[in-house]
Amino acid sequence: MIGMVPAVNVAALKDTTLLNMAIFGLFVAVTMIIVIRASRNNKTAADYYAAGRSFTGPQNGTAIAGDYLSAASFLGITGAIAVNGYDGFMYSIGFLVAWLVALLLVAELLRNTGKFTMADVLSFRLKQRPVRIAAAISTLAVCFFYLLAQMAGAGSLISLLLGISDWGGQALVIIVVGALMIMYVLIGGMKGTTWVQIIKAMLLIAGAAVMTFWVLAIYGFNLSDLLGGAVETANNPAVLNPGLQYGKSDTSKLDFMSLGLALVLGTAALPHVLMRFYTVPTAKEARKSVVWSIWLIGLFYLFTLVLGYGAAALVGAETIRTAPGGVNSAAPLLAFHLGGPLLLGFISAVAFATILAVVAGLTITAAASFAHDIYANVIAKGKADADTEVKVARRTVVVIGVLAIVGGIFANGQNVAFLVALAFAVAASANLPTIIYSLFWRRFTTQGAVWSMYGGLASAIILIALSPVVSGTKTSMIQTANFAVFPLNNPGIVSIPLAFFLGWLGTVLDRKLEDTTKQAEMEVRSLTGVGAEKAVDH
Amino acid sequence: MGNDAPTPDAAASVDFKQVQSTTQFQELRKRHRSFVFPMAVAFLLWYFAYVLLADYAVGFMSTKVWGNINIGLILGLLQFVSTFAITGWYVSYSNRRLDPIASEIRHEIEGHEFDKDGNRVSGTAQ
Numbered sequence: 310m311i312g313m314v315p316a317v318n319v320a321a322l323k324d325t326t327l328l329n330m331a332i333f334g335l336f337v338a339v340t341m342i343i344v345i346r347a348s349r350n351n352k353t354a355a356d357y358y359a360a361g362r363s364f365t366g367p368q369n370g371t372a373i374a375g376d377y378l379s380a381a382s383f384l385g386i387t388g389a390i391a392v393n394g395y396d397g398f399m400y401s402i403g404f405l406v407a408w409l410v411a412l413l414l415v416a417e418l419l420r421n422t423g424k425f426t427m428a429d430v431l432s433f434r435l436k437q438r439p440v441r442i443a444a445a446i447s448t449l450a451v452c453f454f455y456l457l458a459q460m461a462g463a464g465s466l467i468s469l470l471l472g473i474s475d476w477g478g479q480a481l482v483i484i485v486v487g488a489l490m491i492m493y494v495l496i497g498g499m500k501g502t503t504w505v506q507i508i509k510a511m512l513l514i515a516g517a518a519v520m521t522f523w524v525l526a527i528y529g530f531n532l533s534d535l536l537g538g539a540v541e542t543a544n545n546p547a548v549l550n551p552g553l554q555y556g557k558s559d560t561s562k563l564d565f566m567s568l569g570l571a572l573v574l575g576t577a578a579l580p581h582v583l584m585r586f587y588t589v590p591t592a593k594e595a596r597k598s599v600v601w602s603i604w605l606i607g608l609f610y611l612f613t614l615v616l617g618y619g620a621a622a623l624v625g626a627e628t629i630r631t632a633p634g635g636v637n638s639a640a641p642l643l644a645f646h647l648g649g650p651l652l653l654g655f656i657s658a659v660a661f662a663t664i665l666a667v668v669a670g671l672t673i674t675a676a677a678s679f680a681h682d683i684y685a686n687v688i689a690k691g692k693a694d695a696d697t698e699v700k701v702a703r704r705t706v707v708v709i710g711v712l713a714i715v716g717g718i719f720a721n722g723q724n725v726a727f728l729v730a731l732a733f734a735v736a737a738s739a740n741l742p743t744i745i746y747s748l749f750w751r752r753f754t755t756q757g758a759v760w761s762m763y764g765g766l767a768s769a770i771i772l773i774a775l776s777p778v779v780s781g782t783k784t785s786m787i788q789t790a791n792f793a794v795f796p797l798n799n800p801g802i803v804s805i806p807l808a809f810f811l812g813w814l815g816t817v818l819d820r821k822l823e824d825t826t827k828q829a830e831m832e833v834r835s836l837t838g839v840g841a842e843k844a845v846d847h
Numbered sequence: 848m849g850n851d852a853p854t855p856d857a858a859a860s861v862d863f864k865q866v867q868s869t870t871q872f873q874e875l876r877k878r879h880r881s882f883v884f885p886m887a888v889a890f891l892l893w894y895f896a897y898v899l900l901a902d903y904a905v906g907f908m909s910t911k912v913w914g915n916i917n918i919g920l921i922l923g924l925l926q927f928v929s930t931f932a933i934t935g936w937y938v939s940y941s942n943r944r945l946d947p948i949a950s951e952i953r954h955e956i957e958g959h960e961f962d963k964d965g966n967r968v969s970g971t972a973q
Contacts (some may be wrong), residue, residue: 395919399901402926406894408931413883533914540915551901551919552911563903567899574890594939603934607927749880830863837876837949839861839956 311413325650325657326472332658336487340662341506344493344501354695354847357702358425358677359587360500361845362824365786366594369603371583372503375604377404378609380462380637380660381665381729383513387643388612388636390617392626394539394548396555396565397617405568406615407576408606410741412599415577418748418835420586420595424842426674427583428682431743434827435755438687440743443762447680447739448580450766451674452696455581456668457707458728460487460717462637463664469634469641470657480718486661487714490669494676494706499588502669509666509803512659520640520656522648524809535615536620548720564797571801575733578740581674590844619643619770646782666722668713676705727778730799731769737763738804742812748835750816754823757816765808772800861956875948877953882940890933 341552351357353622364372382404391399424548425428428444434839461485467473467482469786493501507544542646547553557567576582620629621640623646630636644656679701685693697800746753771780778798866872901908901919908919 384862395901398920398923399898402897402923403894406890406926406930409890409930410887412934412937415885530915533916536915536920549917549920550905550913552905555902556905565902566895566898569895574895593946596938598937600934603930607931611927627851701966825862827865832876833863833872833952833956835868836872836879837952839953 325645325653326470328654329470329657330707331652332672333661336508336512336658336662337665340493340505343504344497347500347504348497351500354425354496354681354699355845356500356714356840357498357699358532358584358673358681359842360498360503360515362588362590362842363500363844364588364596365592366589366600368471368507369503369594369598371584371605372506372584372588372597373602374609375481375506375513375663375666376581376585376670377460377606377788378510378663378731380466380663382460382638383517383609383613383663384462384466384640385557386613386662387616387620388639390614391634391639392623393554394543395551396553398556399551399569400572402449403572404565404576405607405710407573407605408599408603410574411577411691412596412603414461414746414748415583416595416599417592417737417822419583419744420589420592421830421835421838421841423587425584425587425681426678427578427580427744428678428686431747433745434823434831435753439756440758440762441682441760444740444743445678445687446812447684447735448678448761449675450739450770451580451736452671452678452709453712454728454732454735455484455579456671456675456713457493457716457720458732459664459668459671459711461720461728462600463717466634466637466660466664469632469638470660474633476721478572480720483717483721484714485693486665486668487710487717490665490672490713491707491710492667493665494673494710495703497586499789500512500675502666502673503588505662505666505669509659509662510605513663514612516652516656516659517609517616520619520644520647520652521612521615524615524643525574525685526617527623532615534617535622537785539618540623542596542625549590549776550620560796563802564799565568566800567797570805571730571737571799574741574801574805575736575737578736578744579679579732580736580740581670584674584677585634585670587842591618592838592841593653604718606758616640616643623647653779672706672709675680675709676702679686681707693743727773727798731773733774734769734799735766737801738769738808739763740765741805746816747831750834751825751828753812754816754821756818756819756821757812760815761808763811764811765804768804768807769800772797772803777801866952866956869952871948871952873905875945875952878944878948882937882944886933886937889904892931897926 334828350361355361385399386401389400394595419430422433423830427448428441431444431538432440446653463483463486464479467479467795471482473479473482493505523534528538536549538550555561589595589598599828620643624639624642629636629639642655645653680698684693684701708767739762743758746757772795775793775795777793780787781793908917910918912918912921
């Protein structure tokens with residue numbers, strides 16, 4: 310077996326650059342036409358932010374899967390399984406199980422009570438200003454961390470897929486990707502962004518399905534033989550067992566618990582995922598969206614299990630580690646091994662499309678939060694008309710797009726992979742406790758919400774700043790200094806319980822009681838859908 | 848602008864406190880919570896039991912069952928199965944036990960109705 314392995318010649322990948330670019334160009338052209346056609350009806354704020362609430366559950370579910378299956382989860386998880394074996398698989402399980410929180414506790418109730426943003430729900434029965442500001446700040450923080458991670462990841466992807474290794478060339482590609490993204494979001498709004506996500510998700514899942522089938526066919530559709538192949542190539546039976554990555558020490562074990570907690574509780578509180586629930590006409594369609602996304606995401610992670618071990622068996626962990634792009638190169642290298650330049654070109658183009666689409670989704674979420682929560686409700690105190698609000702949102706899109714490009718160029722080559730985990734930790738700490746409390750706990754007050762949101766946000770960020778991912782080790786962002794007093798890479802295990810506790814403490818110490826009429830209204834509306842935002846009728 | 852979501856505040860004049868206190872709504876609330884809370888607790892416990900096993904019972908998880916398939920892989924795949932199963936269960940529960948009563952309450956509020964106990968739901972929608 311081992312003799313077969315060096316079939317992947319990394320240097321040969323450069324020859325496929327033109328093909329990769331051509332396939333990606335085709336994707337951009339097709340989606341741009343669809344975006345322009347779909348955006349003809351973009352008139353109102355509900356059109357721009359929520360696609361007129363006109364998508365069906367299955368369409369929105371596919372788009373959610375598209376949002377969620379970012380380059381980090383497609384390339385990252387396949388690579389993690391290829392290199393770290395079983396531990397990479399555990400990662401994907403956390404990402405999937407998390408959707409049950411969204412399904413059972415959040416999606417429908419949120420659809421019934423909100424309008425455009427997460428803050429709509431959180432401030433429904435509490436004091437508008439303080440709660441909205443806090444929710445908008447945490448939305449912007451999560452979007453910013455996630456965005457930066459995606460853009461920084463683009464750099465290493467470019468060096469792998471396009472064979473561009475110099476800094477200037479990579480910067481140019483980041484600028485092009487960012488500019489395309491701004492165009493999609495400006496022209497298409499939520500409708501355009503959703504279509505890009507749907508197309509990308511279908512291509513990604515189809516591509517992964519073909520590769521999975523191919524890998525399984527090589528091993529006679531026998532999973533055990535595939536695993537055996539991975540063991541043989543790695544020359545290490547431990548790739549099938551837990552612990553290769555997280556089992557090194559007691560700290561790393563605790564770290565995995567912390568990561569698991571943030572993944573499971575963070576997903577249902579990611580603002581760009583929450584905003585997707587407003588693009589469907591009813592709560593029932595929101596439920597269907599989540600069901601679709603659970604099936605698609607679950608199926609996809611089953612594919613990544615085969616692809617990860619397939620890459621471990623057919624490409625080999627050593628080849629993957631030393632290739633440009635490192636761990637992220639597992640899926641592209643496997644594609645090249647299986648289907649040559651054409652399949653590699655397809656997978657590469659899909660990976661690019663993934664970055665483009667996810668960044669677009671994050672940008673529109675951040676822009677909506679700024680325009681709707683900060684500008685319209687706080688600065689203009691609810692007096693801005695919807696036209697002005699959308700105008701502000703569009704300008705915000707440009708600002709965020711430029712920030713993402715600049716951030717992407719400077720973060721390029723930096724080790725900022727922790728930003729995705731941080732985004733989940735912030736979502737789980739700053740957002741989820743307040744979402745749950747305000748939906749299910751009658752007594753919950755403004756003070757509880759504010760304490761929980763700021764406490765969760767601050768503790769997650771401070772702990773990560775004091776952790777080994779930022780300083781003190783060879784893999785840290787800052788290697789020359791050491792102020793890592795917090796031993797874990799993931800703050801969730803501390804910051805999430807703390808935020809839940811602060812929400813409770815702030816509430817019981819609050820002498821003011823909230824308006825019980827609003828509480829009754831929120832509860833009745835959340836469960837029955839009375840007065841929920843309707844689809845825009847064109 | 849014109850059509851910025853046909854005003855949902857049709858429901859604004861409804862006395863929600865009264866709706867909240869009706870037995871019909873209380874029943875809906877009870878049915879909803881008695882499903883989602885235990886289910887959320889159950890799947891979270893099951894997930895963290897799995898993570899703890901993978902963290903601290905590596906030997907057990909590495910036990911081969913069939914060929915190269917070990918207990919860890921089987922438990923991991925069972926997480927997928929349980930996620931799909933809970934999803935299906937919740938959808939069927941909602942369709943049978945939640946949706947009918949929710950839409951009944953909604954129709955009563957949105958179209959000048961009275962609730963089952965004869966309490967007038969004060970204020971009506973268009």
